[in-house]
Amino acid sequence: MAIVFEKPKSLTDAALHYCPGCTHGIIHRLVAEAIDGLDMQSQTVGVAPVGCAVFAYNYFNCDMVEAPHGRAPAVATGIKRVCPQNLVFTYQGDGDLAAIGTAETVHAASRGENITIIFVNNAIYGMTGGQMAPTSLPNQITQTSPYGRDVKTAGYPIRVCEMLSTLSGTAYAERVSVDSVPNIRKAAKAIRKAFDVQKAGKGFSIIEVLSTCPTNWGLNPVESLDWLRDNMMPYYPLGVYKDKTAEGGDAK
Amino acid sequence: MSENRDLNAVLAGFGGQGILFMGKAIAYAGLLDGREVSWLPSYGPEMRGGTANCSVCISDEQIGCPLVTEPDALIVMNRPSFEKFVSTVKPGGTVVVESSIISAKVERGDVSVYYVPATTLAEQHGLNGLANIILMGKLLEATGFSAMETMEKTMEKIVPAKKAHLIPKNIEALQLGAAY
């Protein structure tokens, strides 16, 4: 009988620890499929963050480094400078990438560091139990914004792809979502595209994936997908924000 | 043991007068003599504030503290350095004063003082910019920390390649200072 569906080689057999309905599992699979697609499992080094994906080193079936909170782009820089032939990616959440690690993110992009960042944006700190994230929406209720995020005191959510697309070193930036089958297919293509950009030595690439957090949003999985579509997508429009390959390799 | 005298010197003046280079030259002469040497500059904002000074030691034993607080030899090339350092010189020590810039006189009687109008001398002899080397020549002659021959060899070694044509002038400046 022909096999029509199987686990990617670039995922281990370890059972994922993510909550029911969380979309991290889908994103892990998409990254692993992209690595398999390039046949680069044994040439890939991943960098895990601090946050819900902290155990990513247990799941990706390649060499992995666990970075201090927010420092994954700096750690990936060190790895890539030593091993330029390897595929080097970080897998980071919104608190890790856009709060404590903002400087590392922005400067890796500005250097055109030839790495790929998989940025999982679910608008909340999941691992620590649902605090306000740099990407939490205006008026969003969290443990540390119990009356809703007040932009007068807590500021505005950061649109990471838009911000990084202004930097000359950013070669590819795209925001995708995993809320539906068509969007998951687009996300898969985007991740593959980012890895291709890295393989071609074009520079920094980032794929921002809008993701759900049913547990900390206090919604069931289906409601969560609706909430993502109704609330996150308007603030964080999907699409390609930077593509140097389409511009003949030149910076904007 | 070396025939040359030990040296614990402070060299001080304005940035741009070649204070640090002069210190390096003295230390390098000690190196060529096969002795222990150290060179320690003032560093940081002080450098950018206009004054520069450095400590240079030459000895047959390992240098203890490379920061010289009680020098036995002092070259001063501006008034603030004169005010700051003359009183720190050990009794019996040597002070070389750039007298075309500093009009003051050393008031203590327990040190040997040489007033050398180095900038004026340099201009008169077509040695512009080499006042520091003239003063170093005087210090060499007055203290005997090394031999003139070694000092000349030093200039050949440490004058940067792109300024190699200035080596004879440096040597002339040394001799001029020593003879003053």
Place this chain on the structure above:
Amino acid sequence: MSQRVLMKGNEALAEAAIRAGCRYFFGYPITPQTELAAYMAKRLPKIDGCFLQAESEIAAINMVLGASAAGARVMTSSSSPGISLKTEGISYMVGSDLPALIINVQRGGPGLGGIQPSQADYWQATKAPGHGDLHILVFAPDSVQEMVDTVANAFALADEYRMPAMILADGMLGQMMEPVTLPEECGVTLPEKSWATNGHAGDARNIANSLYIDAVELESLVRARFARYAEIEEKHSQHEAYALEDAEVVVTAYGASARVAKAAVREARAKGIKAGLLRPITLWPFPKKAYEDAAKTAKSFLCVEMSMGQMVDDVRLAVGGKRPVAFYGRTGGIIPTPAEVLGEIEKQAGGTE
């Protein structure tokens, strides 16, 4: 043997690292270590190496972490306030068993402090270079030559025991020029690093990680690391004994202040005072046994530091109350003079007769 050349401490450290096979440097500018980074920026690109000026000391140490995990011989350098920022990364490197060389050209603190030479980071280097149960190797050379000689040894021990090593210098050693004989520029064979995360799949894959949620597992890992620390203490403590055989007043100091102390000891001997110098070269491991031995003949100890008294804690622990331990220090960037230290030696000698 190579020729003696005149070199600035910071530049000599950089050249020694290159000759020890280091081709990766990540750092951030800070006085008084700047010449080290500048030297690397000039040299490394010419020899297929990588110099990268990071956006912060935090980023720099994490680039070091990544490069080390990937198997490279790698270093960073900074000065006191910058080292504070690196402590996070240092702790993660210890927890992930990753080697690297970190240089601290100390300046006065706390806070922004000053930029003049200081030894006020002894506690940080030897007791808490990061959070958690940990040690790193800490070397305290006292001359430009010894700094150069220490570099290759520090890299080798860091690799052997898979832990970071620090050279604890100061603004005086970094800024001064002294004659130095550099090691030959013959190729260095770097050790095989089968644990490196530089591309392996499946069962062969490597993980560099410091997270252990299971307390029992974490305890056993930390215990295993401390067993290695015990071996290092046994095998790799280093010190210099100067005029110690019959010394009644044992002066003890490290790095720059040991230079001053040695000059004072010489002057004391010239005056007929039986003084000697015990100079730790490794601060971790601390050469405890040398102190135990010295305590057998000494009447008293005098610890001299460019701080308010930090190493003196370890001296007192090592002497174990058998002899009085006095302290003399200057801080904030002031270097004690040999005359000041001689005065303290005379007080000790007078007090013990």
